[in-house]
Structure formats: structure tokens, C-alpha cells
Amino acid sequence: MNDANTSMPTLKPARELADQPSRFPGESAEYRRARNALLAEEIELRRQIERVAAQRRALPPGGSVPEDYRFEGEAGEVSLSQMFGAHDTLVTYNWMFGPRRERPCPMCTSLLSAWDGEMPDILQRVAFAVIGRSPIDKLVAFKRERGWRHLRLYSSLGNTFNRDYAGEDPAGDDFPALNVFTREGGVVRHFWAEEMGPSTSDPGQDPRGAPDPMPLWTILDMTPGGRGTDWYPKLAY
Template structure:
């Protein structure tokens, strides 16, 4: 017999209507947060960044592809990875169907990673993805937008992620990042190398030929982009997880 509470349809409806009020309040709060994001001051980008894309070398302005807005997903795929981060990959599984709609609403989209373009293209083919994906290999882009740190920063501390300064990394077995070990293995690298890349998203606008940075978010700020979790949050048992359970979508059949 189930241990979860049960009730009549009338009792369920009463509880559901109470929940509906809370959901509506959350929606109104979300709308207000979106307005606050849009009111953030724009920061002019004067630094020259170069990217390698399927179409060749590109500047940050080129990534707009004729549109006035650009959304970038900072995908964890370092030069020493053999495959993309499984978490970033699970998020990216939802990109294909979204990009065409963004592009027809004056918004360009691209993922950006530090791995060389050939690695990105190979993994993209393996995953069956079609969204734009640029390599920032050799560029400061990832470091400047707080989604990458050097080995020295990792050893000595001082790098910033999610708007906080990090301490030096000298983690023993079983430490705070030990949960990253399975994902590092799936990406084909060690934990220290794996966590030198970080996930995030950034937004830019092109106004009168000038690129401005408008917004960035990291860590749990990416939850709203992770379609899998939006569905699980509405499932009877919710996220129902005691640890990281997902993997690259072509590896579930491997047990």
C-alpha cells in the first residue's frame, strides 16, 4: 500500500487550488525577475575575442549572425576532455528545437567551449545535435566570463565563479567535488581537469555596431534551461534523486 497521502477528487481539487495560487505567485515573481534582468546596465565589450566556427574564424559580433541579440551557453568541454560534460550535454539535448524559434525572433544562439573545433564537431555528430557551437580555444573568453580557470588559479585560489571567489583546490578523496568523479570519467578526464571548466550562460546585445554584455548566470541559475528537470519537477516523485544519475543520452542502453 502506498505511503503517500490519498484522498477524494474533491480533496485533491481543494489542495490543487491552493497550490495554483502559489504557482501563480511564482509566475508573477518570475516575470518581475525577467524585468529586472532586462534593466541591468549594459557593459561595453572592447576586447577582441576570436572563435572557430563551422563557417570559419569569427568575432563575437559575427556570432550574432545578423541579429541584435545573442545567447551563449558556456558548455563544459575543455581541450583535454574526450567528450562533453554529461550535465551540459543533458541541457544541450533541448537546444536543437529551440534555436530555430530564437533565430526567427531576432536572437542568435551558440554554445561556446574551449575544446578545439574538431573535437566539438565530432561530439556534436555523435549526439545528433545541429545547434551552432563555437570553439574559444586560445581565447580569454571563458576566463573573462568566469567559466574557466587556469591550473594556477585552481592551485592558489582567487578565481571567481557564480559571483564568489573560490579558495585553493586541494581536495582529498571524498571531498566536496568527489561527486564530479563519475562525470569526469564520462568526459574522459580527471576531476581536477574536469572542474577547471564551468557551466553558465551569457547574453549580449549588438547596438549600433557595439557589443554589450547584458547578463550571465551560473550553477543553479541554469535550472530553468534544463528541460529534463522542468518535467521531473511536475512528475509524481519529482527529481527523486540521491545523486547524479544522468549520462550522455547514447549511453543509457549500456546499463
């Protein structure tokens, strides 16, 4: 749903909504009781996601960026402010494909493959940049190999963007990062970043944000086997 209507209607209790008649062929009464209890929790989860999104949108202005970083794009040099294009919001993803890597991170690649398909829709609302520290030719070569059509790639080789906004250490190890920037009156500010990681992860779980931006995990979370404990995406099968 969109957030155009900011009024807060009185919500029916989740359990009341969950207990509306619903049946599938062959299910037992025991299954339906358990399923309705789960459905009530799913409704509450949806509501919590909406509350968190509203709280995120209400953040006060973030810090202004320290410089108008220069990147190498697929069509030549471009600045961070130029990445906005006609939009006032820019989303950036730091792709783990630094110069020390012969091949990119499989998890990042899986995520970007999903986003490539959504990009024509995303770009209707915001600008989106995929940033890696390898030379642009190396990034583009993999884009072609993977068959990506819509992702816009930029090399941050030579600037400090990854260190400033992805927390990379001076040794040059690369990390994933999702950031949102805004532009108003010629001033570019940092709006929000995905700040959950190893230090905030729960026991027995891989580090992840909430909501999880990977459609892969969202689908697997709906299945009996879940995400599993010993499986991750690969670059090829």
C-alpha cells in the same frame, strides 16, 4: 506570453483564480483543497517569473567587452561581433568540453540536446552560440555523434573568453556559463549572465538558476518523485 504590452493591469488574487471550479474524475475534496492551494502558489510563481523578467529587461547597459574575441567556427574563424549575424542580441553557452575531457559533461549535453530542437525558433529572435575550449573538430565530431542539427559550435581555444565570461581558473578547468550580449552602434556589451552557482545554492540542492533552463528538470519537478537525489543524465543508456 510576450512582453509587447507593458501596461500593468490589476491582477485578481491568486487564490480567487485558483478556486474556480475544476475537477478531475475520482478526486476527493481533500485532494481538491490541497490542489487549489498549490495552484494559488503556482499562479504567484508565474507572476514572480514575469516580474523578474521585466526587471532583467530593465537593466542599465552592461560593460563593453574588452576585445572582439576570435573563435574557430564550423566554417572558419569568426569574431564575437560576427556571431550576432543580423541580430542585436547574442546568447552564448559555455559547454563543458575542454581539451582535458575525453567526453563532454553529460548535464551540459542533456541541456544542449533540448536546445537543439528549439534552436530554429530561438534563432528567429536572437543569435545563439555554443562555445567550448576543445578544438573545433572535436566539438563537431560529438555534434554529429549526438545528432545535433541546429546548434552553432565555436572553439574558444586560444582566447580568454571562457576565463572572462565563465569564470574558468588559470588551471583550465571548464565551467558552464550562460551569457547574453547586445550590439548597438557597433558597440558590443555584456547584458546579463547566469550568476547563481555553488555559492548561492540552498542546502540539499544542486546549484541551479531560476528559472531553470533545463526542460528535463522542469518535467521531473511535476512528478511525485521529483528530480531525485542520486540520478543525473548520461551520455548513453
